[in-house]
Amino acid sequence: MNEIQLLTWVRGSGLDIAVSIFLMGVIWRLFEIYSLGRKKDLSASRCVAGASGWHTIFRRSLPPQGMVKKSPVSYIGGYTFHIGLAIVVFLFAPHILLIRNLTGLSWPGLPSQFVDLAAVVTMAAMVVVLADRINKPVKRYLSTFGDWFTWTVTFLPVLTGWLAVRHLLLPYTTMLAVHILCVEVLLVVLPFTKLFHAFTLFGSRWFNGQVNGHKGVAV
Amino acid sequence: MSASLEKGVRVLKEVIDAPIASYFNSCVHCGLCAEACLFYTETGDPKYTPIHKLEPMRRLYEQEFTLLGRLKKMVGLSRPVTDAELGEWQELVYNSCTLCGRCSVVCPVGNDIVYMVRKFREGMSASGHAPEGIKGAVNRTVSIGSPMGVKLPAVQAQMRHVEADYGLPIPLDAEGAEYMVMLSSMEIINFPEYLGAIAKIMNQAGKTWTLCSTAFEATNAGMQIGNSDLARVIVSRIVEGAERLKVKTVISPECGHAYTALRWEGANLIGRPFTFQVKHIIEVLGEFQEQGLLKTEGFETDRLTFHDPCQLARRGGVIEPQRKLMKMVAKDFVEMPDAGFMNWCCGGGGGASAIEEGEELRLEAFKMKKSQLDAVKPDRLVTACANCRIVLEEGLEHYQMDIPVVGLTELIAEHVAEHISEKGA
Numbered sequence: 001m002n003e004i005q006l007l008t009w010v011r012g013s014g015l016d017i018a019v020s021i022f023l024m025g026v027i028w029r030l031f032e033i034y035s036l037g038r039k040k041d042l043s044a045s046r047c048v049a050g051a052s053g054w055h056t057i058f059r060r061s062l063p064p065q066g067m068v069k070k071s072p073v074s075y076i077g078g079y080t081f082h083i084g085l086a087i088v089v090f091l092f093a094p095h096i097l098l099i100r101n102l103t104g105l106s107w108p109g110l111p112s113q114f115v116d117l118a119a120v121v122t123m124a125a126m127v128v129v130l131a132d133r134i135n136k137p138v139k140r141y142l143s144t145f146g147d148w149f150t151w152t153v154t155f156l157p158v159l160t161g162w163l164a165v166r167h168l169l170l171p172y173t174t175m176l177a178v179h180i181l182c183v184e185v186l187l188v189v190l191p192f193t194k195l196f197h198a199f200t201l202f203g204s205r206w207f208n209g210q211v212n213g214h215k216g217v218a219v
Numbered sequence: 220m221s222a223s224l225e226k227g228v229r230v231l232k233e234v235i236d237a238p239i240a241s242y243f244n245s246c247v248h249c250g251l252c253a254e255a256c257l258f259y260t261e262t263g264d265p266k267y268t269p270i271h272k273l274e275p276m277r278r279l280y281e282q283e284f285t286l287l288g289r290l291k292k293m294v295g296l297s298r299p300v301t302d303a304e305l306g307e308w309q310e311l312v313y314n315s316c317t318l319c320g321r322c323s324v325v326c327p328v329g330n331d332i333v334y335m336v337r338k339f340r341e342g343m344s345a346s347g348h349a350p351e352g353i354k355g356a357v358n359r360t361v362s363i364g365s366p367m368g369v370k371l372p373a374v375q376a377q378m379r380h381v382e383a384d385y386g387l388p389i390p391l392d393a394e395g396a397e398y399m400v401m402l403s404s405m406e407i408i409n410f411p412e413y414l415g416a417i418a419k420i421m422n423q424a425g426k427t428w429t430l431c432s433t434a435f436e437a438t439n440a441g442m443q444i445g446n447s448d449l450a451r452v453i454v455s456r457i458v459e460g461a462e463r464l465k466v467k468t469v470i471s472p473e474c475g476h477a478y479t480a481l482r483w484e485g486a487n488l489i490g491r492p493f494t495f496q497v498k499h500i501i502e503v504l505g506e507f508q509e510q511g512l513l514k515t516e517g518f519e520t521d522r523l524t525f526h527d528p529c530q531l532a533r534r535g536g537v538i539e540p541q542r543k544l545m546k547m548v549a550k551d552f553v554e555m556p557d558a559g560f561m562n563w564c565c566g567g568g569g570g571a572s573a574i575e576e577g578e579e580l581r582l583e584a585f586k587m588k589k590s591q592l593d594a595v596k597p598d599r600l601v602t603a604c605a606n607c608r609i610v611l612e613e614g615l616e617h618y619q620m621d622i623p624v625v626g627l628t629e630l631i632a633e634h635v636a637e638h639i640s641e642k643g644a
Binding site (some may be wrong): 028029032033034035036037038039042043044046048051056057060063064065066067071072074078136137138139140141142143144147174186192194196197200201203204205206208209211212215216218219 | 235236237238240241244245246247248249250251253254255259263265266268270271284285286287323324325326327328329330331334351480483484485486487490492493496497533534535536557560561575618
């Protein structure tokens with residue numbers, strides 16, 4: 001298989017397979033998790049403004065009082081690479097074009113120089129959080145193969161995309177094919193690894209907010 | 220697999236629900252929960268990271284409730300949960316977790332970690348891996364009626380002493396009273412002034428109240444150990460007593476977990492809503508204050524601070540009333556850093572204070588409370604939980620800090636205006 005054939009495959013069958021596994025995986029995993037249900041709370045509730053599942057979904061996006069100081073790398077690095085990823089994935093013109101071709105949905109993108117900068121900042125932030133994971137005793141203690149693996153499959157699409165745009169390391173066609181392949185690997189593993197928090201964190205925050213909101217505690 | 224482990228696994232499979240599944244799938248191993256746990260912050264040992272305390276339950280969840288996990292189990296790629304492992308986890312699930320819930324309010328993905336620890340304890344208890352100290356407390360509560368072995372005659376003796384000291388009646392089994400007052404063993408044995416304070420306050424407010432001969436003990440070691448069957452037996456006594464006496468409100472004493480057991484878990488344990496209300500004594504005092512039924516005279520002039528019991532404040536939603544009450548009787552009331560919603564645990568909640576072998580760790584964790592106190596240097600420390608009070612006193616003594624600890628109810632009662640205490644209960 002030469003580079004053109006590879007590019008054709010990753011853009012065609014490869015993408016179809018990856019997107020299918022991703023979609024079916026997400027639906028299956030969501031069903032597997034939320035179909036477990038839970039018991040109804042029979043205690044009398046206490047109503048307090050701001051104490052609900054919906055409030056917690058939003059509130060928990062902000063660091064609780066004093067926590068940034070305790071773990072600045074987690075928060076600053078975490079915000080930076082999450083926002084950076086969102087910019088790179090959803091506001092880069094070629095990505096929007098691809099999404100339009102697949103779904104018909106479209107929105108304005110950002111200038112490519114800005115997205116380029118966002119990619120560099122994202123990668124730098126990811127390297128910093130990786131170093132923090134290696135360096136901090138608690139993070140190192142909690143880390144498993146899954147943590148290193150998911151970091152890698154998240155980092156590679158950004159790196160290869162940036163290299164492709166910059167025409168670095170490999171010929172453009174080859175790098176583009178490698179980039180798309182990396183994205184496909186990410187899509188395939190996402191529902192089955194800790195990357196699935198991208199979906200479940202909303203449910204988790206809602207449950208936490210609802211259970212505590214029932215007691216009149218805004219968490 | 221031993222029979223007890225099999226039972227534990229079965230119980231764990233029963234308690235794993237959608238929230239737990241969602242929480243396990245959301246964890247990104249960021250470790251921020253460690254920064255919220257005083258057992259980690261004061262020891263620096265990463266094994267005390269809250270989410271790590273749930274690792275056996277997480278594996279069981281994965282192996283039993285996920286497709287990939289079941290496949291891995293089928294081909295022998297997963298490590299089963301063993302008795303030895305659960306034995307090792309006892310220290311993490313009981314000694315070093317007071318169910319304070321700080322981890323649950325900092326987790327960025329929103330995991331309610333303490334919700335999971337509470338459920339994990341069900342499996343630990345069923346598999347025989349609960350600490351002996353709490354097992355003893357549960358057995359005494361179920362067989363004798365209280366974790367400290369206190370029986371009705373002891374309560375009646377205290378009632379007589381208090382009646383003599385305060386010159387006020389202590390009603391027992393008074394049908395149709397508005398309030399049924401619950402006690403904790405600690406109050407019966409160590410802090411009888413609580414009962415006197417109640418008599419004085421109720422007398423001033425002109426409210427009818429009663430103790431119940433079949434349900435005077437509010438604490439629920441069954442909940443702490445994680446055995447819902449036994450917790451149900453203990454709560455049922457209170458429900459039966461309250462319904463027999465047809466009271467409107469049951470007052471949980473100055474005890475944090477008794478409040479959680481009765482107010483939030485009680486109805487779920489018996490499987491139906493209560494026919495009466497449950498309030499913590501601080502909520503009742505707050506209501507009396509708002510309604511003008513609580514009138515005080517004079518002020519404490521020394522420097523006072525307030526320790527929020529976790530189950531009352533962060534886990535129970537009662538945060539402001541205690542502050543308004545403090546200001547009613549204290550000229551120099553100062554707040555410790557992190558007071559209120561984010562207050563640090565005394566280190567002995569959730570049954571931890573009953574675990575003898577956990578004492579060294581508990582005292583190590585107390586350094587957090589010490590630093591909170593050092594920041595404001597109070598003359599006295601006020602709280603609203605008899606268990607916190609004992610744990611605080613032990614910690615203060617260990618670190619040679621001369622700070623007396625008092626209960627808020629009795630502090631308020633000391634200021635109840637005598638000349639208007641004549642309305643009669």
